[in-house]
Amino acid sequence: MKKNLVGNEIDVNEEGYLTDMSHWNQGIAQAIAKEEGIGPLTEAHMKVISYLREQQTKGAPLTIRSMGKSGLVTTKELYDLFPGGPLKKSSKIAGIPKPVGCI
Amino acid sequence: MNTPEDRRPVKKVCIIVSRGSLDGIYPALIMANGARMEGIEASLFFTFFGLNGLVKKTMDAMKVSTVGNSALNMAMPMLRLPMTIPFPTWMGAIPGVSAFATGLMKKEMEKLDIPPVREFLEMISDSGGKIFGCKLAMDMFKLxxxxxxxxxxxxxxxxxxxxxxxGSGTHILFT
Known part of the structure; x- marks a missing residue:
């Protein structure tokens, strides 16, 4: 399905995750963040988001533990930055698919 | 079909941890951490033998229970054997078998990025989950x-x- 985000018609799935991560830009990130009740996005948010996009490009599985070990954010900071679902919400804002892991 | 009324979200899970083996504690840790990842509040209440997971001196040395565990055939694929091979329960009592099974299990968990007990508890606590000990069990074990x-x-x-x-969205789970 299509969704209008900052004037662009973007392909998203029924949960609102971008279906093609290359259609992402910072404006779209801000718009999704606002819908999720997060933000405005700061440099700290953006660091996490770029990291997520890098990991996704590499095909690396995402877990809270690996995020905590990345040296980028502590587990606590991650929860503070993206309250209400750190991995799910940050992935949505980063324009990557919903994480499927349980950890 | 569930009506929207029936589909009120889970807001909080209170998980009772009553078992003190490695396989006894992990389901609770995974469920609590998973809840926090979904934005659900979580608290863990360690009681009875579950306290083994909170005692500083024992929490890093928890073992898989190999005695009286008739489902150990589930672990056979870790030894590259078919899951249908039964694990004779008497073998579980041989010294070293539990330690061996524990080592094997820990290796598999690490591959899935499942942290050891202490680190897992830290993660849950960092995420805002609460960790509680049971007063009565503490008294009983003289802790x-x-x-x-x-x-x-x-x-x-x-x-x-x-x-x-x-609270209306709270669920109590016993493990």
Whole structure:
């Protein structure tokens, strides 16, 4: 399905995750963040988001533990930055698919 | 079909951890961490043998129970054997078997990025989850607050546990 985000018609799935991560830009990130009740996005948010996009490009599985070990954010900071679902919400804002892991 | 009324979200899980083996504690840790990842509040209440997971001196040395565990055939694929091969229960009592099974299990868990007990508890605590010890079980095992992991939030009576569970979207899980 299509969704209008900052004037662009973007392909998203029924949960609102971008279906093609290359259609992402910072404006779209801000718009999704606002819908999720997060933000405005700061440099700290953006660091996490770029990291997520890098990991996704590499095909690396995402877990809270690996995020905590990345040296980028502590587990606590991650929860503070993206309250209400750190991995799910940050992935949505980063324009990557919903994480499927349980950890 | 569920009506929207029936589909009220889970807001909080209060998980009772009553078993003190490695396989006994992990389901609770995974469910609590998973809840926090979904934005669901979580608290863990360690009681009876579950306290083994909070005692500073024992929490890093928890073992898979190999005695009286008739489902150990599930672990056979870790030894590259078919899951249908039964694991004779008497073998579980041989010295070293539990340690061996524990090592094997830990290796598999590490591959899935499942942390060891202490690190897992730290993750849950960092995420805002609460860790509680049971007052009665502490008294029974002659444990003092200082015997427990430093980040335990509180020692609760059963009544206080239920008070903590108050709220319409709370679910109490027993493991």
């Amino acid at each position: 003092k607050r200082e015997d427990l992991w430093e980040r335990v939030d509180d020692i609760l009576t059963v009544g206080q546990f239920y008070e903590d569970a108050a």
